Amino acid sequence: MKDSTQNKITINIGPVHPSTHGVLRFIVDISEDTIVKVDPEIGYVHRGVEKMAEMKNYNSFMPVADKLDYIAALNWEVLYADVIEKALNVSITPRTVYIRTIMCEIQRIMSHLLFLAHVGEDLGNTTLFMWGFRERELLMDVVEEVSGGRLAPMYMSIGGVYYDLTLSFGRRLLEVLDTIEHKVKNEYKAISYQNDAFRLRTVGVGVMSKEFGISHGLTGPNIRASGVKRDLRKDSPYLAYDKVDFEVITENDGDAYARFMVRINEILESIKILRQAIKEIPSGETKVKVPWFFKIPPKYTFVRHETPRGEAAMYLVTNGDLKPYRLKIRAPSFYAIQAIKDLLVGNKVADLVTILGSLDPVPGEIDR
Amino acid sequence: METVERLKSEFSSSLTSLPSTNANETLLLLSENEALKKLVKSISTEFDILFTLLVVDRPPEAFELNYVFSRYRDSALLTIRVNLNHDKPVIDSIAKILPSAEWEEREAYDLFGIKFRGHPDLRRILLQDDWPGRPLRKDFVVTDEIRNWTGLDLKF
Numbered sequence: 001m002k003d004s005t006q007n008k009i010t011i012n013i014g015p016v017h018p019s020t021h022g023v024l025r026f027i028v029d030i031s032e033d034t035i036v037k038v039d040p041e042i043g044y045v046h047r048g049v050e051k052m053a054e055m056k057n058y059n060s061f062m063p064v065a066d067k068l069d070y071i072a073a074l075n076w077e078v079l080y081a082d083v084i085e086k087a088l089n090v091s092i093t094p095r096t097v098y099i100r101t102i103m104c105e106i107q108r109i110m111s112h113l114l115f116l117a118h119v120g121e122d123l124g125n126t127t128l129f130m131w132g133f134r135e136r137e138l139l140m141d142v143v144e145e146v147s148g149g150r151l152a153p154m155y156m157s158i159g160g161v162y163y164d165l166t167l168s169f170g171r172r173l174l175e176v177l178d179t180i181e182h183k184v185k186n187e188y189k190a191i192s193y194q195n196d197a198f199r200l201r202t203v204g205v206g207v208m209s210k211e212f213g214i215s216h217g218l219t220g221p222n223i224r225a226s227g228v229k230r231d232l233r234k235d236s237p238y239l240a241y242d243k244v245d246f247e248v249i250t251e252n253d254g255d256a257y258a259r260f261m262v263r264i265n266e267i268l269e270s271i272k273i274l275r276q277a278i279k280e281i282p283s284g285e286t287k288v289k290v291p292w293f294f295k296i297p298p299k300y301t302f303v304r305h306e307t308p309r310g311e312a313a314m315y316l317v318t319n320g321d322l323k324p325y326r327l328k329i330r331a332p333s334f335y336a337i338q339a340i341k342d343l344l345v346g347n348k349v350a351d352l353v354t355i356l357g358s359l360d361p362v363p364g365e366i367d368r
Numbered sequence: 369m370e371t372v373e374r375l376k377s378e379f380s381s382s383l384t385s386l387p388s389t390n391a392n393e394t395l396l397l398l399s400e401n402e403a404l405k406k407l408v409k410s411i412s413t414e415f416d417i418l419f420t421l422l423v424v425d426r427p428p429e430a431f432e433l434n435y436v437f438s439r440y441r442d443s444a445l446l447t448i449r450v451n452l453n454h455d456k457p458v459i460d461s462i463a464k465i466l467p468s469a470e471w472e473e474r475e476a477y478d479l480f481g482i483k484f485r486g487h488p489d490l491r492r493i494l495l496q497d498d499w500p501g502r503p504l505r506k507d508f509v510v511t512d513e514i515r516n517w518t519g520l521d522l523k524f
Binding site for chain 1: 388389390392393416417418419420422423424425434436440442443445466467468470471479493494495496503504508510
Protein backbone atom coordinates (compact mmCIF):
# COMPACT_ATOMS: atom_id res chain seq x y z
CA MET A 1 0.00 0.00 0.00
CA LYS A 2 1.29 3.34 -0.92
CA ASP A 3 1.09 6.23 1.49
CA SER A 4 -1.54 8.54 0.12
CA THR A 5 0.41 11.66 1.10
CA GLN A 6 3.25 10.69 -1.21
CA ASN A 7 3.26 11.65 -4.88
CA LYS A 8 0.70 14.31 -4.20
CA ILE A 9 0.07 16.68 -7.08
CA THR A 10 -1.95 19.87 -6.91
CA ILE A 11 -3.97 20.69 -9.97
CA ASN A 12 -6.08 23.70 -10.74
CA ILE A 13 -9.48 23.57 -12.42
CA GLY A 14 -11.07 26.81 -13.52
CA PRO A 15 -11.97 29.58 -12.88
CA VAL A 16 -12.97 29.55 -16.54
CA HIS A 17 -13.57 26.00 -17.61
CA PRO A 18 -16.44 24.61 -19.70
CA SER A 19 -17.52 22.10 -17.06
CA THR A 20 -17.65 24.39 -14.05
CA HIS A 21 -20.99 25.82 -15.23
CA GLY A 22 -19.84 29.39 -14.79
CA VAL A 23 -16.91 30.96 -13.02
CA LEU A 24 -15.82 28.54 -10.31
CA ARG A 25 -12.36 27.40 -9.33
CA PHE A 26 -11.21 24.18 -7.69
CA ILE A 27 -7.77 23.59 -6.26
CA VAL A 28 -7.54 19.81 -6.16
CA ASP A 29 -4.85 17.67 -4.52
CA ILE A 30 -4.57 14.28 -6.20
CA SER A 31 -2.60 11.19 -5.44
CA GLU A 32 -2.31 9.07 -8.57
CA ASP A 33 -5.81 9.69 -9.90
CA THR A 34 -7.67 9.79 -6.59
CA ILE A 35 -8.80 13.09 -5.11
CA VAL A 36 -7.33 13.74 -1.66
CA LYS A 37 -8.41 17.29 -0.94
CA VAL A 38 -10.54 19.89 -2.68
CA ASP A 39 -10.64 23.60 -2.04
CA PRO A 40 -13.46 25.28 -3.97
CA GLU A 41 -12.86 28.97 -4.55
CA ILE A 42 -15.95 31.04 -5.13
CA GLY A 43 -16.64 34.73 -5.44
CA TYR A 44 -15.62 35.37 -9.05
CA VAL A 45 -19.05 36.78 -9.90
CA HIS A 46 -19.65 38.44 -6.53
CA ARG A 47 -21.60 41.61 -7.26
CA GLY A 48 -22.41 42.59 -3.69
CA VAL A 49 -26.12 41.96 -4.13
CA GLU A 50 -26.86 42.20 -0.39
CA LYS A 51 -25.12 45.59 -0.23
CA MET A 52 -26.96 46.73 -3.36
CA ALA A 53 -30.26 45.85 -1.67
CA GLU A 54 -29.44 48.25 1.16
CA MET A 55 -28.74 51.06 -1.31
CA LYS A 56 -31.90 50.81 -3.46
CA ASN A 57 -35.58 51.28 -2.78
CA TYR A 58 -37.71 48.15 -2.72
CA ASN A 59 -38.93 48.29 -6.32
CA SER A 60 -35.52 49.05 -7.82
CA PHE A 61 -34.05 45.83 -6.44
CA MET A 62 -36.30 43.60 -8.56
CA PRO A 63 -33.98 43.58 -11.64
CA VAL A 64 -31.12 42.51 -9.36
CA ALA A 65 -33.15 39.67 -7.80
CA ASP A 66 -33.84 38.63 -11.37
CA LYS A 67 -30.15 38.10 -12.06
CA LEU A 68 -29.24 36.19 -8.90
CA ASP A 69 -29.76 32.87 -10.58
CA TYR A 70 -29.77 33.53 -14.29
CA ILE A 71 -31.12 30.07 -15.08
CA ALA A 72 -34.16 30.30 -12.80
CA ALA A 73 -34.81 34.04 -12.78
CA LEU A 74 -38.60 33.85 -12.36
CA ASN A 75 -38.37 31.79 -9.17
CA TRP A 76 -36.19 34.43 -7.54
CA GLU A 77 -38.47 37.21 -8.77
CA VAL A 78 -41.44 35.48 -7.16
CA LEU A 79 -39.48 34.96 -3.95
CA TYR A 80 -38.46 38.62 -3.74
CA ALA A 81 -41.97 39.85 -4.55
CA ASP A 82 -43.36 37.47 -1.92
CA VAL A 83 -41.04 38.66 0.85
CA ILE A 84 -41.89 42.32 0.21
CA GLU A 85 -45.62 41.59 0.01
CA LYS A 86 -45.49 39.65 3.29
CA ALA A 87 -43.67 42.55 4.95
CA LEU A 88 -46.24 45.02 3.56
CA ASN A 89 -49.20 42.75 4.41
CA VAL A 90 -50.42 42.88 0.82
CA SER A 91 -52.31 39.85 -0.44
CA ILE A 92 -52.19 39.21 -4.18
CA THR A 93 -55.20 38.33 -6.34
CA PRO A 94 -56.15 34.68 -7.02
CA ARG A 95 -55.26 35.06 -10.70
CA THR A 96 -51.77 36.33 -9.83
CA VAL A 97 -51.27 33.32 -7.55
CA TYR A 98 -51.92 31.01 -10.49
CA ILE A 99 -49.86 33.03 -12.96
CA ARG A 100 -46.92 32.92 -10.55
CA THR A 101 -47.32 29.18 -10.05
CA ILE A 102 -47.36 28.65 -13.81
CA MET A 103 -44.28 30.82 -14.29
CA CYS A 104 -42.38 29.07 -11.47
CA GLU A 105 -43.07 25.67 -13.00
CA ILE A 106 -42.18 26.77 -16.54
CA GLN A 107 -38.91 28.05 -15.12
CA ARG A 108 -38.34 24.80 -13.25
CA ILE A 109 -38.70 22.79 -16.47
CA MET A 110 -36.38 25.21 -18.28
CA SER A 111 -33.80 24.95 -15.53
CA HIS A 112 -33.95 21.16 -15.39
CA LEU A 113 -33.67 20.93 -19.19
CA LEU A 114 -30.55 23.06 -19.04
CA PHE A 115 -29.23 20.79 -16.31
CA LEU A 116 -29.77 17.72 -18.52
CA ALA A 117 -28.06 19.53 -21.39
CA HIS A 118 -25.03 20.39 -19.27
CA VAL A 119 -24.65 16.94 -17.79
CA GLY A 120 -24.78 15.62 -21.34
CA GLU A 121 -22.09 18.04 -22.40
CA ASP A 122 -19.90 17.14 -19.41
CA LEU A 123 -20.09 13.47 -20.35
CA GLY A 124 -19.35 14.15 -24.01
CA ASN A 125 -22.94 13.48 -25.01
CA THR A 126 -23.33 16.47 -27.29
CA THR A 127 -26.69 15.32 -28.62
CA LEU A 128 -28.27 15.66 -25.19
CA PHE A 129 -26.73 19.13 -24.97
CA MET A 130 -28.38 20.19 -28.22
CA TRP A 131 -31.71 18.58 -27.37
CA GLY A 132 -31.88 20.15 -23.92
CA PHE A 133 -31.42 23.58 -25.44
CA ARG A 134 -33.90 22.82 -28.21
CA GLU A 135 -36.75 22.01 -25.84
CA ARG A 136 -35.84 24.87 -23.53
CA GLU A 137 -36.12 27.25 -26.46
CA LEU A 138 -39.81 26.35 -26.90
CA LEU A 139 -40.54 27.43 -23.33
CA MET A 140 -38.34 30.51 -23.72
CA ASP A 141 -40.63 31.61 -26.53
CA VAL A 142 -43.70 31.08 -24.34
CA VAL A 143 -42.17 33.22 -21.58
CA GLU A 144 -41.15 35.81 -24.16
CA GLU A 145 -44.71 36.02 -25.47
CA VAL A 146 -46.00 37.00 -22.03
CA SER A 147 -43.20 39.03 -20.51
CA GLY A 148 -41.11 40.27 -23.41
CA GLY A 149 -37.96 38.88 -21.82
CA ARG A 150 -36.21 35.57 -22.16
CA LEU A 151 -33.37 34.97 -19.73
CA ALA A 152 -34.20 37.76 -17.28
CA PRO A 153 -37.90 38.39 -17.93
CA MET A 154 -38.62 41.04 -15.23
CA TYR A 155 -42.21 39.85 -15.12
CA MET A 156 -43.11 40.02 -11.42
CA SER A 157 -43.88 43.32 -9.80
CA ILE A 158 -44.55 43.96 -6.14
CA GLY A 159 -48.28 43.32 -5.82
CA GLY A 160 -48.75 41.25 -8.94
CA VAL A 161 -47.36 40.79 -12.42
CA TYR A 162 -46.61 43.42 -15.05
CA TYR A 163 -48.80 41.99 -17.83
CA ASP A 164 -51.71 39.58 -17.93
CA LEU A 165 -51.36 36.34 -19.87
CA THR A 166 -51.95 36.63 -23.61
CA LEU A 167 -55.05 35.03 -25.14
CA SER A 168 -53.13 32.31 -26.96
CA PHE A 169 -50.91 31.55 -23.95
CA GLY A 170 -52.78 28.52 -22.59
CA ARG A 171 -53.15 26.75 -25.93
CA ARG A 172 -49.57 27.42 -26.89
CA LEU A 173 -48.19 26.25 -23.55
CA LEU A 174 -50.17 23.00 -23.68
CA GLU A 175 -48.81 22.28 -27.17
CA VAL A 176 -45.26 22.86 -26.00
CA LEU A 177 -45.81 20.66 -22.94
CA ASP A 178 -47.05 17.80 -25.13
CA THR A 179 -43.91 18.06 -27.23
CA ILE A 180 -41.62 18.12 -24.20
CA GLU A 181 -43.39 15.23 -22.50
CA HIS A 182 -43.08 13.11 -25.62
CA LYS A 183 -39.39 13.93 -26.05
CA VAL A 184 -38.47 13.36 -22.41
CA LYS A 185 -40.29 10.04 -22.28
CA ASN A 186 -38.93 8.68 -25.55
CA GLU A 187 -35.93 10.42 -27.08
CA TYR A 188 -34.22 11.37 -23.81
CA LYS A 189 -34.70 7.87 -22.51
CA ALA A 190 -32.84 6.38 -25.44
CA ILE A 191 -29.90 8.75 -25.27
CA SER A 192 -29.49 9.18 -21.52
CA TYR A 193 -30.99 7.11 -18.78
CA GLN A 194 -31.46 3.89 -20.74
CA ASN A 195 -28.17 4.33 -22.54
CA ASP A 196 -25.27 2.10 -21.45
CA ALA A 197 -22.53 4.64 -22.05
CA PHE A 198 -24.41 7.19 -19.96
CA ARG A 199 -25.14 4.74 -17.14
CA LEU A 200 -21.50 3.63 -16.93
CA ARG A 201 -20.42 7.20 -16.30
CA THR A 202 -23.07 8.04 -13.70
CA VAL A 203 -24.28 4.96 -11.79
CA GLY A 204 -22.47 4.68 -8.46
CA VAL A 205 -20.51 7.89 -9.02
CA GLY A 206 -20.45 10.52 -6.25
CA VAL A 207 -22.65 8.60 -3.84
CA MET A 208 -24.06 10.87 -1.18
CA SER A 209 -25.61 9.27 1.87
CA LYS A 210 -28.73 10.64 3.50
CA GLU A 211 -26.79 11.63 6.63
CA PHE A 212 -24.11 13.42 4.63
CA GLY A 213 -26.68 15.44 2.71
CA ILE A 214 -28.60 16.40 5.83
CA SER A 215 -25.54 17.44 7.82
CA HIS A 216 -24.33 19.63 4.93
CA GLY A 217 -27.68 21.37 4.53
CA LEU A 218 -28.40 20.20 1.00
CA THR A 219 -31.93 20.74 -0.25
CA GLY A 220 -34.03 20.28 -3.35
CA PRO A 221 -33.39 17.60 -5.98
CA ASN A 222 -29.95 16.86 -4.52
CA ILE A 223 -31.33 15.67 -1.18
CA ARG A 224 -34.35 14.02 -2.77
CA ALA A 225 -31.96 11.87 -4.79
CA SER A 226 -30.63 10.54 -1.47
CA GLY A 227 -34.04 9.40 -0.30
CA VAL A 228 -35.20 12.35 1.79
CA LYS A 229 -38.80 13.17 0.93
CA ARG A 230 -38.63 16.89 1.35
CA ASP A 231 -40.22 19.49 -0.89
CA LEU A 232 -41.39 22.88 0.33
CA ARG A 233 -44.14 22.85 -2.27
CA LYS A 234 -45.69 20.00 -0.26
CA ASP A 235 -44.30 20.61 3.25
CA SER A 236 -45.23 24.27 3.57
CA PRO A 237 -47.31 25.07 0.48
CA TYR A 238 -47.11 28.54 -0.98
CA LEU A 239 -48.74 30.02 -4.13
CA ALA A 240 -51.25 27.50 -5.56
CA TYR A 241 -49.28 24.35 -4.76
CA ASP A 242 -51.84 23.14 -2.23
CA LYS A 243 -54.54 23.24 -4.93
CA VAL A 244 -52.74 21.08 -7.50
CA ASP A 245 -51.99 17.40 -7.37
CA PHE A 246 -48.41 16.22 -7.79
CA GLU A 247 -45.89 13.77 -6.38
CA VAL A 248 -42.60 14.47 -4.62
CA ILE A 249 -39.97 12.59 -6.61
CA THR A 250 -37.34 10.69 -4.65
CA GLU A 251 -34.60 8.23 -5.49
CA ASN A 252 -32.68 6.11 -3.02
CA ASP A 253 -29.20 5.67 -4.46
CA GLY A 254 -27.81 9.18 -3.99
CA ASP A 255 -25.43 8.91 -6.94
CA ALA A 256 -25.10 11.13 -10.00
CA TYR A 257 -27.57 8.92 -11.86
CA ALA A 258 -30.19 9.32 -9.12
CA ARG A 259 -29.80 13.09 -9.19
CA PHE A 260 -30.27 13.00 -12.95
CA MET A 261 -33.37 10.82 -12.66
CA VAL A 262 -34.96 13.03 -10.01
CA ARG A 263 -34.76 15.97 -12.35
CA ILE A 264 -36.04 14.03 -15.36
CA ASN A 265 -39.08 12.94 -13.35
CA GLU A 266 -39.58 16.39 -11.89
CA ILE A 267 -39.98 17.74 -15.42
CA LEU A 268 -42.88 15.33 -15.87
CA GLU A 269 -44.40 16.35 -12.51
CA SER A 270 -44.09 20.03 -13.43
CA ILE A 271 -45.91 19.32 -16.69
CA LYS A 272 -48.68 17.75 -14.60
CA ILE A 273 -48.89 20.83 -12.38
CA LEU A 274 -48.95 23.17 -15.38
CA ARG A 275 -51.81 21.30 -17.06
CA GLN A 276 -53.92 21.55 -13.90
CA ALA A 277 -53.03 25.19 -13.30
CA ILE A 278 -53.92 26.19 -16.88
CA LYS A 279 -57.30 24.50 -16.49
CA GLU A 280 -58.12 26.03 -13.10
CA ILE A 281 -56.77 29.57 -13.54
CA PRO A 282 -59.41 32.06 -12.36
CA SER A 283 -60.13 35.27 -14.20
CA GLY A 284 -59.82 38.69 -12.65
CA GLU A 285 -57.30 41.36 -11.80
CA THR A 286 -53.56 40.66 -11.94
CA LYS A 287 -52.40 43.62 -9.90
CA VAL A 288 -52.83 45.08 -6.46
CA LYS A 289 -51.98 48.77 -6.29
CA VAL A 290 -48.69 49.28 -4.47
CA PRO A 291 -47.00 52.69 -4.77
CA TRP A 292 -43.54 52.87 -6.35
CA PHE A 293 -41.98 54.30 -3.18
CA PHE A 294 -43.11 52.96 0.16
CA LYS A 295 -41.83 52.42 3.67
CA ILE A 296 -42.01 49.21 5.68
CA PRO A 297 -42.24 49.44 9.49
CA PRO A 298 -39.44 47.80 11.53
CA LYS A 299 -39.80 44.04 11.40
CA TYR A 300 -38.20 40.75 10.37
CA THR A 301 -39.71 38.88 7.43
CA PHE A 302 -38.60 35.42 6.40
CA VAL A 303 -39.82 33.65 3.27
CA ARG A 304 -38.54 30.47 1.65
CA HIS A 305 -39.47 28.84 -1.62
CA GLU A 306 -38.51 25.72 -3.52
CA THR A 307 -36.44 26.87 -6.50
CA PRO A 308 -35.16 24.34 -9.08
CA ARG A 309 -31.90 24.09 -7.13
CA GLY A 310 -33.41 23.67 -3.67
CA GLU A 311 -34.68 25.80 -0.84
CA ALA A 312 -33.99 29.47 -1.37
CA ALA A 313 -34.85 32.01 1.28
CA MET A 314 -34.78 35.72 1.86
CA TYR A 315 -34.63 37.26 5.31
CA LEU A 316 -35.65 40.92 5.21
CA VAL A 317 -34.91 43.31 8.06
CA THR A 318 -36.63 46.67 7.78
CA ASN A 319 -36.41 49.82 9.88
CA GLY A 320 -39.23 52.02 8.55
CA ASP A 321 -37.12 53.46 5.75
CA LEU A 322 -37.54 53.48 1.95
CA LYS A 323 -34.83 50.83 1.64
CA PRO A 324 -34.22 47.48 3.34
CA TYR A 325 -32.00 47.63 6.43
CA ARG A 326 -30.61 44.20 5.60
CA LEU A 327 -31.54 41.52 3.09
CA LYS A 328 -29.99 38.12 3.60
CA ILE A 329 -30.19 35.70 0.70
CA ARG A 330 -29.92 31.96 1.23
CA ALA A 331 -28.83 30.30 -1.99
CA PRO A 332 -29.18 26.51 -2.23
CA SER A 333 -26.16 26.16 -4.54
CA PHE A 334 -23.95 27.74 -1.87
CA TYR A 335 -24.53 24.65 0.28
CA ALA A 336 -24.07 22.26 -2.65
CA ILE A 337 -20.62 23.68 -3.36
CA GLN A 338 -19.77 23.62 0.34
CA ALA A 339 -20.66 19.92 0.42
CA ILE A 340 -18.64 19.13 -2.69
CA LYS A 341 -15.33 19.57 -0.90
CA ASP A 342 -16.13 16.57 1.30
CA LEU A 343 -18.09 14.68 -1.35
CA LEU A 344 -15.27 14.60 -3.90
CA VAL A 345 -12.63 13.15 -1.57
CA GLY A 346 -11.86 9.56 -2.52
CA ASN A 347 -13.33 9.85 -6.00
CA LYS A 348 -11.39 9.64 -9.23
CA VAL A 349 -10.40 12.91 -10.82
CA ALA A 350 -12.21 11.92 -14.02
CA ASP A 351 -15.50 11.85 -12.10
CA LEU A 352 -15.09 15.37 -10.73
CA VAL A 353 -16.89 16.92 -13.65
CA THR A 354 -19.77 14.43 -13.45
CA ILE A 355 -20.27 14.95 -9.72
CA LEU A 356 -20.05 18.71 -9.98
CA GLY A 357 -22.50 18.76 -12.88
CA SER A 358 -24.93 16.47 -11.10
CA LEU A 359 -25.23 18.92 -8.18
CA ASP A 360 -26.36 21.65 -10.59
CA PRO A 361 -24.59 24.68 -9.07
CA VAL A 362 -25.03 28.18 -10.46
CA PRO A 363 -22.27 30.66 -9.59
CA GLY A 364 -24.68 33.58 -9.89
CA GLU A 365 -26.52 32.60 -6.76
CA ILE A 366 -23.51 31.16 -4.93
CA ASP A 367 -21.56 34.41 -5.14
CA ARG A 368 -24.48 36.83 -4.96
CA MET B 369 -42.88 22.94 20.94
CA GLU B 370 -41.35 20.46 23.38
CA THR B 371 -37.84 21.39 22.29
CA VAL B 372 -38.37 24.97 23.37
CA GLU B 373 -39.72 23.89 26.76
CA ARG B 374 -36.74 21.62 27.25
CA LEU B 375 -34.27 24.35 26.24
CA LYS B 376 -35.90 26.85 28.56
CA SER B 377 -35.52 24.58 31.55
CA GLU B 378 -31.94 23.80 30.57
CA PHE B 379 -30.83 27.40 29.90
CA SER B 380 -33.35 29.09 32.20
CA SER B 381 -31.63 32.37 33.00
CA SER B 382 -30.02 33.13 29.64
CA LEU B 383 -32.83 32.25 27.21
CA THR B 384 -35.86 34.47 26.59
CA SER B 385 -38.67 34.07 24.08
CA LEU B 386 -39.35 36.95 21.70
CA PRO B 387 -42.48 37.38 19.59
CA SER B 388 -41.84 36.41 15.96
CA THR B 389 -43.56 37.94 12.93
CA ASN B 390 -43.14 34.81 10.83
CA ALA B 391 -45.31 31.71 10.76
CA ASN B 392 -43.68 28.51 12.10
CA GLU B 393 -40.79 30.45 13.60
CA THR B 394 -39.78 30.32 17.24
CA LEU B 395 -37.48 33.15 18.22
CA LEU B 396 -35.21 32.87 21.25
CA LEU B 397 -32.74 35.44 22.54
CA LEU B 398 -29.60 34.03 24.09
CA SER B 399 -27.99 36.53 26.43
CA GLU B 400 -24.98 34.42 27.37
CA ASN B 401 -22.73 34.08 24.32
CA GLU B 402 -20.57 31.35 25.87
CA ALA B 403 -23.56 29.03 26.03
CA LEU B 404 -24.10 28.99 22.24
CA LYS B 405 -22.06 25.88 21.53
CA LYS B 406 -23.80 23.93 24.28
CA LEU B 407 -27.18 25.13 23.03
CA VAL B 408 -26.49 24.13 19.43
CA LYS B 409 -25.28 20.71 20.58
CA SER B 410 -28.46 20.29 22.52
CA ILE B 411 -30.74 21.15 19.60
CA SER B 412 -28.73 19.56 16.79
CA THR B 413 -30.52 16.22 17.12
CA GLU B 414 -33.85 17.97 16.68
CA PHE B 415 -33.02 20.78 14.25
CA ASP B 416 -30.55 19.26 11.87
CA ILE B 417 -29.55 22.10 9.55
CA LEU B 418 -28.40 25.63 10.01
CA PHE B 419 -30.71 27.07 7.40
CA THR B 420 -29.07 30.46 7.28
CA LEU B 421 -27.08 32.85 9.42
CA LEU B 422 -28.42 36.40 9.32
CA VAL B 423 -26.05 39.04 10.63
CA VAL B 424 -27.42 42.53 11.21
CA ASP B 425 -25.09 45.41 11.95
CA ARG B 426 -26.64 47.67 14.57
CA PRO B 427 -24.03 50.32 15.35
CA PRO B 428 -22.89 51.47 17.80
CA GLU B 429 -24.17 48.80 20.18
CA ALA B 430 -24.06 45.39 18.60
CA PHE B 431 -23.81 42.88 15.83
CA GLU B 432 -26.97 40.82 15.91
CA LEU B 433 -26.49 37.21 14.86
CA ASN B 434 -29.61 35.22 13.98
CA TYR B 435 -28.96 31.50 13.65
CA VAL B 436 -31.94 30.12 11.73
CA PHE B 437 -32.27 26.37 12.29
CA SER B 438 -34.58 24.16 10.32
CA ARG B 439 -35.39 20.50 10.11
CA TYR B 440 -36.17 18.14 7.27
CA ARG B 441 -39.16 16.56 9.02
CA ASP B 442 -41.48 19.58 8.81
CA SER B 443 -41.38 23.28 8.14
CA ALA B 444 -40.60 24.44 11.70
CA LEU B 445 -37.96 27.10 12.20
CA LEU B 446 -35.99 27.95 15.29
CA THR B 447 -34.06 31.21 15.42
CA ILE B 448 -31.45 31.84 18.09
CA ARG B 449 -30.52 35.49 18.40
CA VAL B 450 -27.18 36.50 19.89
CA ASN B 451 -25.84 40.03 20.33
CA LEU B 452 -22.12 40.64 19.98
CA ASN B 453 -20.07 43.56 21.21
CA HIS B 454 -19.61 45.92 18.24
CA ASP B 455 -15.98 46.72 19.03
CA LYS B 456 -14.90 43.13 19.56
CA PRO B 457 -17.21 40.77 17.67
CA VAL B 458 -16.05 37.29 18.68
CA ILE B 459 -18.10 34.14 19.18
CA ASP B 460 -17.57 30.38 19.28
CA SER B 461 -17.78 28.57 15.96
CA ILE B 462 -20.43 25.88 15.55
CA ALA B 463 -18.98 24.53 12.29
CA LYS B 464 -17.65 21.41 14.01
CA ILE B 465 -21.13 20.53 15.27
CA LEU B 466 -23.01 21.41 12.08
CA PRO B 467 -20.93 21.23 8.86
CA SER B 468 -23.52 23.38 7.11
CA ALA B 469 -22.38 26.32 9.26
CA GLU B 470 -18.80 26.36 8.00
CA TRP B 471 -19.23 28.60 4.95
CA GLU B 472 -21.93 30.73 6.54
CA GLU B 473 -19.42 31.63 9.24
CA ARG B 474 -16.72 32.32 6.68
CA GLU B 475 -19.15 34.63 4.90
CA ALA B 476 -19.95 36.50 8.12
CA TYR B 477 -16.21 36.87 8.72
CA ASP B 478 -15.66 38.07 5.18
CA LEU B 479 -18.48 40.63 4.96
CA PHE B 480 -18.78 41.74 8.61
CA GLY B 481 -15.43 40.88 10.21
CA ILE B 482 -16.90 38.68 12.91
CA LYS B 483 -14.35 36.25 14.35
CA PHE B 484 -15.39 32.68 15.05
CA ARG B 485 -13.30 30.93 17.69
CA GLY B 486 -12.33 27.38 16.78
CA HIS B 487 -13.38 27.60 13.12
CA PRO B 488 -11.46 25.02 11.03
CA ASP B 489 -10.67 27.35 8.14
CA LEU B 490 -11.48 31.01 8.76
CA ARG B 491 -10.58 32.81 5.52
CA ARG B 492 -12.37 35.28 3.29
CA ILE B 493 -14.76 33.51 0.97
CA LEU B 494 -16.47 35.85 -1.50
CA LEU B 495 -13.92 38.66 -1.64
CA GLN B 496 -10.22 38.66 -2.29
CA ASP B 497 -7.79 38.57 0.62
CA ASP B 498 -6.65 42.16 0.04
CA TRP B 499 -10.12 43.70 -0.29
CA PRO B 500 -10.25 46.91 1.78
CA GLY B 501 -12.77 46.73 4.63
CA ARG B 502 -15.90 44.78 5.53
CA PRO B 503 -18.52 45.75 2.95
CA LEU B 504 -21.77 44.90 4.76
CA ARG B 505 -20.97 47.01 7.80
CA LYS B 506 -23.07 50.16 7.97
CA ASP B 507 -20.00 52.42 8.11
CA PHE B 508 -18.71 51.06 4.80
CA VAL B 509 -19.42 53.65 2.13
CA VAL B 510 -19.41 52.59 -1.51
CA THR B 511 -17.28 55.20 -3.25
CA ASP B 512 -16.16 55.39 -6.87
CA GLU B 513 -12.81 54.06 -5.76
CA ILE B 514 -14.54 50.93 -4.43
CA ARG B 515 -16.72 50.59 -7.52
CA ASN B 516 -13.71 50.56 -9.81
CA TRP B 517 -11.51 48.46 -7.55
CA THR B 518 -9.71 45.71 -9.42
CA GLY B 519 -7.01 44.67 -6.95
CA LEU B 520 -4.45 45.30 -9.66
CA ASP B 521 -2.16 48.25 -10.16
CA LEU B 522 -3.75 49.40 -13.39
CA LYS B 523 -3.82 52.89 -14.84
CA PHE B 524 -6.43 53.78 -17.46
